[in-house]
Amino acid sequence: MENTFLMWPGGKKWFVRHQSNRLPKDYNRYIDPFLGGGSVYFYMEPREAILSDVNSELITTYKAIKTDWKKLNKILKVHSRKHNDAYYYEVRGQKPREICHVAARMIYLNRTCFNGIYRVNNSGVFNVPRGSKNTVFTGLEHFEERSELLKNAELYCCDFEETIDRAMEEDFLFCDPPYAIKEEQSFVRYSKNLFDWEDQIRLANALDRAKERGVKILMTNVNHKSVRELYENKEGFVLEEVSRYSSISGKKEGRKQYSELIVSANL
Known part of the structure; x- marks a missing residue:
């Protein structure tokens, strides 16, 4: 893998x-x-x-892949379709609670933020600006295989x-x-x-x-x-x-x- x-x-x-x-x-x-x-x-x-x-967002992402990777993948496709400057900052400002939405947000931001850096401020809020990459799906997802392993x-x-x-x-x-x-x-x-x-x-x-x-x-x-x-x-x-x-x-x-x-x- x-x-x-x-x-x-x-x-x-x-x-x-x-x-x-x-x-x-x-x-x-x-x-x-x-x-x-x-x-x-x-x-x-x-x-x-x-x-x-x-x-906690990272562990939630793994849990989402483990329990419902299909739903996660579907939400990530929506992020991919809507991606642009304004949408990036809109999603960055969101605080979803449902685990698949938390996971999709994290993966989307990770793929499109500046240089893939994960950084939060003192309040625990992700604050990295948008980067130059526009590709949300990289071919490295393998969510189904990862879900089986994480079981x-x-x-x-x-x-x-x-x-x-x-x-x-x-x-x-x-x-x-x-x-x-x-x-x-x-x-x-x-x-x-x-x-x-x-x-x-x-x-x-x-x-x-x-x-x-x-x-x-x-x-x-x-x-x-x-x-x-x-x-x-x-x-x-x-x-x-x-x-x-x-x-x-x-x-x-x-x-x-x-x-x-x-x-x-x-x-």
Whole structure:
């Protein structure tokens, strides 16, 4: 299956393309507490999964695909037919409640906003201007296939620590947290609750507990001294540095090669 249907800040298409050999072949459940665009999940197509994110609209979108992809697809076709400047901002200002309308709005905005950036203000309102792309259907949807796969997944909108604590021996835990370092808050806000340095510390401690339970762990994170120190001081973690390219940025100078940190345990 094509590995995702959303453009997402920090998405893991690059990881699937260049680092998939790191993913385990044998495991019980696949667990992902920072689901985002779900590139690794859709690539692995696990038999059983626990998926979560703090972005409620994102989880609602996955639930809509899981439960009623045909209705979602029909609403998205309406957005595609009506798309223009005025319509984009009309939809951006809406606050639908029914899950398929929430999902169709999110996918439509993701396809037509500036550079695929997902960003909200302090009130949790999506505020990205319209971009130059007019294509709402990209051929990467595969909603029916994704719906079948998601029937084997539990979906939660919750804090990452709650999901990590569900992982048990021989489960595979993939973590791709927002990138925050000790000196500054460098991550673009994608939910009302900004992931900060204290969350990096909580994440390291939660992964340490999971490691002791025999969970198979693979995490990508920002390659920064402060982050490396969180794991270098804990026994059983393997740290490696890799390079990847990021094209999702509001500024041209932000689209470049980045050094990433890969942390693993029990693999």
